[in-house]
Structures are given as C-alpha cells and as structure tokens.
Amino acid sequence: MTTRRVGIDVGGTKFLGVVLDEHGTVIDEQRRPTPKGPDAIIDGLVEFVRELRPTAGIGVGVPGLVTRDGVLRAAPNLVDINDFGVGRLLRERLDMAVHVDNDATCAAVAEWQVGAAKDARDAVVVTLGTGIGGGIVAGGALLRGANGFTGEIGHMVVDPNGPLCPCGRNGCWERYASGSGLAMLARQAVRDGRLERVRALVGGAIDEVRGEHVQTAAREGDAQAVVLIDEFARWVALGLVNLANILDPDLFVIGGGLAASGDLYLQPIKQWFGALLYSPSLRPHPSLVVAHFGERAGAVGAALLADVH
Amino acid sequence: MTTRRVGIDVGGTKFLGVVLDEHGTVIDEQRRPTPKGPDAIIDGLVEFVRELRPTAGIGVGVPGLVTRDGVLRAAPNLVDINDFGVGRLLRERLDMAVHVDNDATCAAVAEWQVGAAKDARDAVVVTLGTGIGGGIVAGGALLRGANGFTGEIGHMVVDPNGPLCPCGRNGCWERYASGSGLAMLARQAVRDGRLERVRALVGGAIDEVRGEHVQTAAREGDAQAVVLIDEFARWVALGLVNLANILDPDLFVIGGGLAASGDLYLQPIKQWFGALLYSPSLRPHPSLVVAHFGERAGAVGAALLADVH
Numbered sequence: 001m002t003t004r005r006v007g008i009d010v011g012g013t014k015f016l017g018v019v020l021d022e023h024g025t026v027i028d029e030q031r032r033p034t035p036k037g038p039d040a041i042i043d044g045l046v047e048f049v050r051e052l053r054p055t056a057g058i059g060v061g062v063p064g065l066v067t068r069d070g071v072l073r074a075a076p077n078l079v080d081i082n083d084f085g086v087g088r089l090l091r092e093r094l095d096m097a098v099h100v101d102n103d104a105t106c107a108a109v110a111e112w113q114v115g116a117a118k119d120a121r122d123a124v125v126v127t128l129g130t131g132i133g134g135g136i137v138a139g140g141a142l143l144r145g146a147n148g149f150t151g152e153i154g155h156m157v158v159d160p161n162g163p164l165c166p167c168g169r170n171g172c173w174e175r176y177a178s179g180s181g182l183a184m185l186a187r188q189a190v191r192d193g194r195l196e197r198v199r200a201l202v203g204g205a206i207d208e209v210r211g212e213h214v215q216t217a218a219r220e221g222d223a224q225a226v227v228l229i230d231e232f233a234r235w236v237a238l239g240l241v242n243l244a245n246i247l248d249p250d251l252f253v254i255g256g257g258l259a260a261s262g263d264l265y266l267q268p269i270k271q272w273f274g275a276l277l278y279s280p281s282l283r284p285h286p287s288l289v290v291a292h293f294g295e296r297a298g299a300v301g302a303a304l305l306a307d308v309h
Numbered sequence: 310m311t312t313r314r315v316g317i318d319v320g321g322t323k324f325l326g327v328v329l330d331e332h333g334t335v336i337d338e339q340r341r342p343t344p345k346g347p348d349a350i351i352d353g354l355v356e357f358v359r360e361l362r363p364t365a366g367i368g369v370g371v372p373g374l375v376t377r378d379g380v381l382r383a384a385p386n387l388v389d390i391n392d393f394g395v396g397r398l399l400r401e402r403l404d405m406a407v408h409v410d411n412d413a414t415c416a417a418v419a420e421w422q423v424g425a426a427k428d429a430r431d432a433v434v435v436t437l438g439t440g441i442g443g444g445i446v447a448g449g450a451l452l453r454g455a456n457g458f459t460g461e462i463g464h465m466v467v468d469p470n471g472p473l474c475p476c477g478r479n480g481c482w483e484r485y486a487s488g489s490g491l492a493m494l495a496r497q498a499v500r501d502g503r504l505e506r507v508r509a510l511v512g513g514a515i516d517e518v519r520g521e522h523v524q525t526a527a528r529e530g531d532a533q534a535v536v537l538i539d540e541f542a543r544w545v546a547l548g549l550v551n552l553a554n555i556l557d558p559d560l561f562v563i564g565g566g567l568a569a570s571g572d573l574y575l576q577p578i579k580q581w582f583g584a585l586l587y588s589p590s591l592r593p594h595p596s597l598v599v600a601h602f603g604e605r606a607g608a609v610g611a612a613l614l615a616d617v618h
Contacts, residue, residue, distance in 0.1 A: 065592060074588035082591050122455040134555070138454070143447045145557025146431040147593060150447075152554040155587050157547055159468055167587035238466055245461040246443070246555060248454025278464050278476035279383035282391050283374060283456060 002027075006054035007303025008045065009061045009103055009296075010034065011257070012077040012130025012180075015044065017052050018299040024114060028052065029296065038079050042086070046093045057097025059302030061106035062086055063131055068148045070100030076155075076166035077131040077180075099305050103127065104151050106301030107255045107291065108135020108142060113304060115253070115292035122249040125291070126153065126240070127256030127298060132174040138247060154178065158238055176235035179257050182211035185235075189228050197222040215261050230268045237272030244277060244286060255291035255298065262290035311336075315363035316612025317354065318370045318412055318605075319343065320566070321386040321439025321489075324353065326361050327608040333423060337361065338605065347388050351395070355402045366406025368611030370415035371395055372440055377457045379409030385464075385475035386440040386489075408614050412436065413460050415610030416564045416600065417444020417451060422613060424562070424601030431558040434600070435462065435549070436565030436607065441483040447556060463487065467547055485544035488566050491520035494544075498537050506531040524570050539577045546581030553586060553595060564600035564607065571599035 003022040008015055011034060019028035030052060035044045049058055064075030070087020072079070087100040101109075108117070108125040117123040117137060125135040132154030136143040143150045154174030155167055162171025163184070175181055187209045189195040197217040202208040214232075217225035240252055254262055254269075270288055274280050291297040312331040317324055320343060328337035339361060344353045358367055373384030379396020381388070396409040410418075417426070417434040426432040426446060434444040441463030445452040452459045463483030464476055471480025472493070484490055496518045498504040506526040511517040523541075526534035549561055563571055563578075579597050583589050600606040 065588065073591045076587065082588070136555075138447055138452045138459075139450050141448050141450065143556070145447070146559035146595070147557055149557040149592065150555070152557075155554045156465075156551040157467060157585075159470075160547060161468075165587075169585065169587050238469060242465040242551075243555070245464045246445075246459070246552070247452070248456055248458040248461075250455035276466075276478065278385065278474075278478055279374065279391070282382045283458065286455070 004053055004055045005303045005306060006049065006052045006058045007061070007106070007299040007301065007306060008048060008058065009106065009298035009302060010041070010045070010063070010078065011103070012063065015048055016296060016299045017048055018296055018303060019052055020300065020303045026296065026300065034078070038081055038084050041079065042089045042093065045090060049094055054096065057099065057306045059099045059101070059106065059304070059306030060086065060090065061101055061103035061298040061302040063103045063133060065149050065152065066100060066102045070098070072100070097306070099302070101302065101305055102133065102148070102151065103298045104133025105135045105142075106299070106305060107133070107297035108137065108151070108301065109304055110293050110297045110301030111253045111255065111291055112137050112142065115297065116289050117251055117253050120251050122247065123251040123253060124243050124247060124249045125253045125255055125297070128178055128236070128254060128258035129256035130178060130180055132178045132239070133256070136247065153239065153243065156239060156242060158242070173239040177232070177239055179211045181235065182214060182232050182258070183209060185232055186211070186214045186228055195224050195228060197225060211258070215264060218264055229264055233265055233268030234272045236265065236269050237276050240269070240273055240288075241276045250284070250286050252286055252288045253291050254288065255293070255295065257295050259291050259294045259297070266290065313362055313364045314612045314615060315358065315361045316368045316370070316415070316608040316610065316615060317357065318415065318607035318611060319350070319354070319372070319387065320412070321372065324357055325605060325608045326357055327605055327612060328361055329609065329612045335605065335609065343387070347390055347393050350388065351398045351402065354399060358403055363405065366408065366615045367403075368408045368410070368415065368613070368615030369395065369399065370410055370412035370607045370611040372412045372442060374458050374461065375409060375411045379407070381409070406615070408611070410611065410614055411442065411457070411460065412607045413442025414444045415608070415614060416442070416606035417446065417460070417610065418613055419602050419606045419610030420562045420564065420600055421446050421451065424606065425598050426560055426562050429560050431556065432560040432562060433552050433556060433558045434562045434564055434606070437487055437545070437563060437567035438565035439487060439489055441487045441548070442565070445556065462548065462552065465548060465551060467551070482544075482548040486541070486548055488520045490544065491523060491541050491567070492518060494541055495520070495523045495537055498533075504533050504537060506534060520567070524573060527573055538573055542574055542577035543581045545574065545578050546585050549578070549582055549597075550585045559593070559595050561595055561597045562600050563597065564602070564604065566604050568600050568603045568606070575599065
C-alpha cells in the first residue's frame with residue numbers, strides 16, 4: 001500500500017487537502033468550501049479526511065491562535081467561538097493521531113523544509129488569503145513564541161483609524177493586504193466609478209466583487225484593474241517593510257490563495273517595498289518570491305507536521 | 310588596578326557612559342550632550358572615552374542600521390550621512406579594541422544577560438528615547454537578522470498618513486511613542502489650549518516643550534498632563550500589541566530615556582495593551598517591566614559586548 005500523508009489547510013473560504021506519498025510528492029489535492037460554524041467544520045473535516053484516505057495520522061492547519069495542544073483559541077476569520085478544540089474533536093471522531101497547528105506556521109514549515117525557503121536562516125512566510133498569516137524563521141530556527149502564537153502578522157495595526165477588522169480592532173494589515181482587503185479596495189473603487197470592467201464582470205452587483213474579478217480584468221489588460229493591483233501592492237509592501245524593519249529577513253515567501261496569481265503582484269510589491277523601506281539604497285533588500293507550493297503550502301506543511309509530531 | 314569596562318550609549322540627545330568593574334557592577338556613570346555632526350561626534354567620543362579610563366577595549370551603542378563590523382549605515386536620529394565608520398574611526402584614534410553595535414541591541418544584551426529579561430526565552434526590549442529601538446530574544450536566542458539590522462521597530466509604520474519621520478517615511482511608530490513623540494503630542498496639546506501647566510513651565514515657548522515638562526506637571530498632579538500621558542501610552546501600547554502579534558513574547562522590557570520615569574507610563578501602557586490586543590481574554594498577556602538598568606541598559610550592554618567581541 002502506498003503511504004498517504006494527509007494535510008488539510010482550513011481557510012476562511014475553503015478546505016484545501018493534499019496527499020503526499022513517501023517521497024513527499026503531492027499525489028492528490030482536493031478542495032471544498034469551508035462550512036459555517038464549528039460543528040459543520042468538524043463534520044466537514046471528518047468527511048474530507050475519509051475521502052483523502054490517510055495511512056497514518058493527519059495534520060490540520062487552522063487560522064488564528066492555536067495552542068500547542070491543538071486548541072484554536074481565537075480565529076476571527078473562521079469561527080465566532082472561543083476555545084475550539086479542533087484537535088480533540090477530530091481525534092475522537094477519526095480515531096487517529098491529529099496534529100493541529102497554525103495554518104501559516106504549516107506553510108512556513110513546508111517552505112522552509114522543502115520549498116522556497118529551504119536552508120534559509122532569516123525568512124518570513126506570509127500567507128495572503130482571507131486574512132494574513134505569518135511564519136517566521138530567524139537565526140536558523142522556526143519561531144514559536146511563548147504560547148505558540150508567533151506570526152499573527154495580519155493583526156499588525158497599520159492605521160488606527162482604518163476599517164473594523166473581524167478581530168474587533170481597527171486598521172489591521174489584513175484589512176488591506178489580504179484577499180478580503182483586495183476585494184474591499186475593489187468594491188470601493190467600483191463605488192467611486194473606477195474599475196468599469198470589474199463592475200461589468202459582476203453585472204453591477206458590487207457586493208459580489210472579489211479579488212478574482214480584479215485579477216481577471218488585469219489579465220485582460222484592463223488599465224484600471226492594473227492600477228488597483230498597484231494600490232493593493234502598496235499595502236502589502238507597507239506591512240512587509242514593517243516586518244523587514246523588525247526582523248531583517250533576507251527572504252519573503254508569499255503563500256496563501258493570492259500566491260496562485262503571484263505573477264500579477266510580485267513586481268508592484270517589490271517596487272513599493274523599495275519606495276517604503278527607509279534608507280533603501282544603503283542596505284540589501286530581501287528577496288521576494290512566491291511559495292514553492294503556492295497556495296498548497298499550508299496543506300503540505302500540515303502533512304509534514306503530521307509525521308514529525 | 311581595578312578593571313574598568315567602558316560602554317557608551319550614543320543617543321540622539323546625549324552620550325551616556327558607564328564603567329563596570331570586574332563583577333559587572335556600575336562604578337561610574339557620565340553624561341554629556343551629543344555633539345552635532347559626524348566629526349564632532351567622533352571627537353566627543355574620543356574625549357569621553359579618555360575621561361572614562363577603560364582598562365581594555367570599549368563598547369559603543371549607536372542608533373540605526375549598524376553592520377556587524379561597526380559601520381553605521383543609516384541613523385535618522387543622529388547623523389545626516391550614510392556609511393559612518395564609527396568603529397574604524399574610533400579604533401584609529403584610540404588605539405584600542407572598539408565594538409560597535411546597535412544601541413537597542415546593546416540594551417537587550419544587558420537586560421537578557423544580567424537584567425530584567427535574564428533567562429527569558431521570548432522577550433522584546435524596547436528603548437524609548439529620541440527614537441525607538443528594539444532588541445529581540447526569541448526561542449532563547451538574540452535575533453540579529455540577515456544583516457544585523459533586526460529590531461528597527463521604531464520605523465514600523467502605524468499610520469501611513471502620519472507625520473513625516475526623519476527617516477523620510479510617514480507615520481513611523483517613533484513619531485508618536487518615543488520621547489520626541491511625547492514632545493510632539495504635548496506641543497500639539499498646548500497649541501490646542503490643553504496642558505496649561507506645561508505651557509506655564511516653558512513660559513509660553515511652545516517649541517521648548519519636551520517630555521520632561523509633561524512628566525513634571527504629571528508628578529505635580531496636573532490632570533491635563535495625566536491625560537496626555539494616557540494618550541502617549543496608547544501609542545506605545547499600539548506598537549507593543551503589533552510586536553506581540555508578530556513575536557508572541559512573554560515579556561516586554563522598557564528601556565531608553567523614558568525608562569527613568571517608567572512609573573508614570575507603565576500602568577496606562579498596560580491598560581491600553583489589554584484594550585488593543587485582539588482576543589485579550591483568551592491568552593496570557595506578556596509582562597511589561599522597566600529595564601533593570603533603566604536608561605543605562607544600552608551603555609551597560611555595550612560594556613558587556615566589549616568583552617565578548
């Protein structure tokens with residue numbers, strides 16, 4: 001029987017599951033929408049795991065504050081409850097070993113062990129999805145923090161007067177620089193009479209505008225969509241510059257759902273990074289690359305952690 | 310002859326020099342204003358070192374981007390030149406070993422080795438002076454970063470539309486939460502007709518208002534000064550919360566010039582920290598303490614680094 005190591009990334013909008021073989025190669029990948037509410041999420045995960053047919057324990061990446069024993073303490077983009085015992089609930093239902101970790105930490109494990117940050121000593125993996133997650137390698141070690149909560153970079157406040165975040169605070173970075181942020185910027189632009197092509201793509205239903213529509217328009221060559229992506233890239237770069245000032249990495253790896261269209265974002269982010277970093281001419285700039293595993297990085301890392309746990 | 314280990318913290322407004330004996334006890338401390346311009350700084354440091362009579366090499370902490378071989382690449386709050394070869398220039402003039410490091414890294418070394426963060430695995434030392442510096446201990450190691458530039462936390466942008474920073478960017482944290490930030494908030498308050506006692510203390514010369522005047526008024530019990538300190542504490546807490554989200558430390562140590570009046574700031578900072586952290590009831594809060602060595606932490610750490618270099 002082939003070894004099937006299963007990892008699942010629980011995102012704000014979708015489950016992304018991968019199966020790795022004994023060589024670590026991705027041999028299967030499945031997606032399904034994230035159900036609403038904690039019970040439905042557990043039911044959905046149990047069913048999803050059975051479809052993916054693991055031969056041993058599994059790994060699950062979830063967004064938010066995850067304790068080392070797999071309790072999701074708070075997850076603004078996922079569930080409206082506190083202390084969601086994802087690990088325990090899945091173990092009871094599945095009767096197998098379940099490792100639960102922060103989704104972006106999982107992505108960092110994948111990219112650092114076998115991906116774009118392999119052998120890096122100082123790197124930050126940034127997942128741009130419904131929210132923003134982070135995994136930090138510093139001085140050759142993966143940082144965990146005092147409680148396992150390191151890397152909640154999406155809730156770095158970049159504008160105290162900014163829009164309300166599901167976390168209850170104002171102006172968090174992920175309000176601007178995540179997939180949700182891109183959608184917010186795009187809806188605002190449509191309301192302001194810009195982004196005509198995007199308005200046409202959604203048949204005028206502004207609330208339906210998502211990042212994908214901006215990407216579609218930009219790929220068609222729509223100049224207004226390209227300008228909006230530049231505006232979005234400025235917000236991404238602003239947060240990356242903050243992280244560079246704090247952590248001085250030589251590498252940023254971009255994962256999460258937006259990594260699938262990294263070609264659209266990478267160049268404008270790099271340009272804004274250079275414009276926003278202080279004394280940019282007097283220091284090396286970190287490299288900025290798309291995750292080797294793209295938006296699958298979280299799921300692959302979860303599968304890798306299932307093994308080492 | 311007694312051993313005299315000399316460390317000097319070069320601040321935006323003053324040199325602070327300490328002499329440690331062979332037990333690491335501070336046996337002398339001297340201050341003088343920071344001269345203007347690179348030549349005057351080197352002249353002043355040479356003279357200052359001679360007064361402090363080191364028996365071996367010395368350590369010097371400077372604010373800004375310091376390379377591992379002691380070149381100050383950029384220092385927005387100190388000199389308006391690039392690539393200031395502090396280490397080389399001092400070695401030539403003094404004919405002794407000179408270790409140059411970032412000032413806040415020095416403070417972190419002192420507090421982590423023998424001060425308030427002794428044995429900490431995850432701690433951030435924050436120096437609130439003319440600007441804001443940072444030294445980060447994570448996973449039981451002092452972080453240096455790819456270029457030695459880790460901890461430039463003062464240039465974390467917390468409001469892209471905020472006031473211009475000497476670094477050339479807008480809305481850096483140190484525009485609000487440093488000694489300069491406190492002075493700026495106080496001048497604005499005086500202009501707005503608040504802070505009458507502070508206005509009286511400077512004889513109406515608003516441009517003369519410094520943080521010390523606010524402290525004096527607050528210690529006298531002036532309610533308006535206490536409110537201003539609360540406003541200032543909110544800005545300090547905002548940045549600390551960002552760092553907590555990114556690094557999940559269990560300890561913050563406050564050093565720098567403002568540490569000398571830490572009793573005025575600590576309680577309001579703690580209150581705002583709890584108000585600004587997301588899901589504050591679902592996680593342990595890091596401790597917040599004043600540096601064991603107070604505003605001398607940078608100088609003490611510089612002296613300690615002189616030895617290990």
